[in-house]
Amino acid sequence: MANLKRYVAGFAGATVLLAGCSSDPGAVEEGSDGSTSTGSAGGDQFVLALSSDIVSLDPQETTDVPSSQVSTNIYxxxxxxxxxxxxxxxxxxxxxxxxxxxxxxxxxxxxxxxxxxxxxxxxxxxxxxxxxxxxxxxxxxxxxxxxxxxxxxxxxxxxxxxxxxxxxxxxxxxxxxxxxxxxxxxxxDENGDALLSVNAAGTGSFELDEWVQGNEIRLSKNENYWGEEAQVSQVTMRVVPEQSTRIGMLDQGEVHFIDQVESANSGIVDDMQNASLLTQEQLGFEYIGFNTDVEPFDDPDVRRAIAMAIDSEVLLEGLYGGFGSVATGPLSEYTFGYSEDTQGIEYDPEGAKELLAEAGYEDGFSASILTNDANPTRIHIAEVAQDYLQEVGVDLSIEMMEWGAFLDATDQGNTEMFVLGWSTVTADADYALHPNFYSGNHGSQGNSTFYDNEEVDALLTEARSESDNDARADLYAQAEQIIIEEAPMIFTVHNDYITGIADSVEGFNHLATGIYDLSEVSINEEEAGY
CATH class of the missing domain: 3.90.76.10 (Dipeptide-binding Protein; Domain 1)
Known part of the structure; x- marks a missing residue:
């Protein structure tokens, strides 16, 4: 697709500017408590620059990865x-x-x-x-x-x-x-004295110091931890939505770790004098979702046609730089229940036009696609989808929202199309399929497409109670094939996590679930080099 070149060129242009986007590593910053500290990260604290704030500290309430990344180190x-x-x-x-x-x-x-x-x-x-x-x-x-x-x-x-x-x-x-x-x-929490959404008391190697919403979260070492104590005394997670700023902060030694590095900027991070690129295969998948409750996306033929109009191979190479693999369906090869026999929807723009015409949309239609404003890659996916769909007669407008508002919109069904992802943190097909596609889980429980299929429900229910692993895997394969064919989502890629980390950091564990395990992190000052 010719128009994709403008996005790739745009990414390359953005990388040229990054050298001028860093701030003074010795600048004095004022903390939320009025104290001051130097801008340089080091010593006994581990500092991360993250693209999104968390939604809640209550592990039973959250459904987003950023919140889980924090709570997993407390609980x-x-x-x-x-x-x-x-x-x-x-x-x-x-x-x-x-x-x-x-x-x-x-x-x-x-x-x-x-x-x-x-x-x-x-x-x-x-x-x-x-x-x-x-x-x-x-x-x-x-x-x-x-x-x-x-x-x-x-x-x-x-x-x-x-x-x-x-x-x-x-x-x-x-x-x-x-x-x-x-x-x-x-x-x-139940008495209303100290809500768990903004307070925390777990058993983990770190405990909550303070959450300044929209700014940062500070954790301190649990001095009474039952196992091996954490190696650093404090962890600070700064909310820095702008990718160029995060990259500059890592380059200048203001932080030890940054998340969500676009593939086009991976070379800049990997070429840093005192930091490197860190990638991790993941268990989840990226997707473009349809609200199957609203026209015309209540028609499986329309959804299939839209899926046929978008080339995921181009998305993987152009937007993800080849970091990952094309998704046939929701299950990756690292997830229990994955089947090599599953058949995906192939890229076929002419077939998409024919299918839209058969569904009564020969002249196309207009729709909107929603994404969160702090994830550049997902914004670019929406832009590429916009160009692809224009070629089959669909006029797609793009709307962007802050992360929390975006999740509210998808949970409440205030969408037509949206760009999102799912992390299968249990490494089991049940968690990839049941929350997302079981009809009893509409909305905040996971099924943001409001998909409903009785056969899929029956297969997922039977699989949960099947004790024979081969039989259970076969049930999941059947359910996944039906889901792919009915296309409540366009399964785009199983992308790798692309992050950056200072060479001075040792013991950082980035799990395939997307979780950051900080319990063994230490800072080697001799390797800092700033």
Whole structure:
């Protein structure tokens, strides 16, 4: 597509300007508490420049990756994924599946929350009662809908009973929504004394110092951590929406880490004297979603036609610089349930025109596409989609919103088309498919396209209770193929995370889930070089 060249050229032009976009590394900055500090990052604190602020500190309320990146370093789960995406016991010392309906967890002794409360079986039960209470309407409660009862057998033993066999339960327990919160903090939240949306009390290696909304989040080392203590005393996450500013800050040593580096700027970061490019394959997918409740996107033929009009190969090479792979469907090869036999929708602009004509849109139509204003790549995806669709007679206007407002709009169905992504943080097909495509999860629970298909619902429900992994994978493959053919989303790419990190940083773990594990981060001053 010829018009894509103007975006690639635009990216290259942006990189030329970056050398002049850095600020003085020795500049004095005023903190939110009126204190001052030098602009240079170093010593005993780890400083990140992130493109988006978090939405909430309550792990049971959030559905966005930025919020999970913070809460994961404050809170811990019974089980968590390691760097190889293998499940490991954390707040549970051990666990076993007693029978098809019963799971038993031995809770780690000697662990205290940041507020001094003790971790025990009752604390775990209280967390899951809060998560699963229908009156609370937690957005990720659907992940545990087959859990019938959680019981404290003794002071440090918890039993989960399910209504049916529930194969992905252990993987789901590693999700940030299943993080364990101090029971006293839960009481304070329920009483309105200290809301968990802006306060936090977990067991993690870092605890919350302050969240200055729209500006920064500060964490400090948990001096009473039950395991190996963090290597740095403080973590500061600065909200810096402008990519050029983030890159300049990394180059000048004001921060140790930056997120969301566009592929066209990857060379600049990798060529820095004291910093390097850091990439990570991910478990999720990028997509263009349709609101299937509104015309003309309530017609699968229209959705398929739009999908046929956009070349994901060009998106991958032109916008992502080849960092990743083209998405056939929502499941990547690193996710349980992935099938090599799945057939995607091929790029076919002439076929798209024919299908639109058959659907009654021979003369095209007008629509809008929504994206968040702090993600340049997604903005460019909207722009490229606009050009592609113009070629098949669809006039697409682009609207941009702040991240929180954007999520509200998609959750509430105030969209026609939108650009978004999904991180399959459990590495299991259930979490890629059930939240996004099960009809009972419309809106904030994940199904932002408001897709509804009874056959898909039945397959996903059966897969959840199937204990045989081969049979379960086959059910997911069937469901995924139907979803692809009905096209509630255009599955574009499984993109790599592209970030930048100072050479002085050691022990930084960027998981395939998108989460930053900061528990082992340290700063080697000899490598700083600033």
């Amino acid at each position: 811990e789960n019974l089980l968590e994924h390691d760097n190889n995406m293998e499940l490991q016991p954390v707040l549970a010392e051990s666990y076993e599946m007693v029978d098809d309906l019963t799971w038993e967890f031995q809770i780690r002794e000697g662990v205290t929350f940041h507020d001094g409360e003790e971790l025990n079986a009752d604390a775990v039960v209280k967390n899951f009662e809060r998560l699963l209470d229908p009156d609370n309407a937690k957005p990720r409660a659907n992940m545990f809908e087959l859990v019938e009862e959680i019981t404290a057998i003794d002071e440090y033993t918890v039993e989960f009973t399910t209504s049916e066999p529930f194969a992905p339960l252990d993987a789901h327990l590693a999700h940030s929504a299943a993080a364990i919160i101090s029971p006293a903090a839960i009481d304070a």
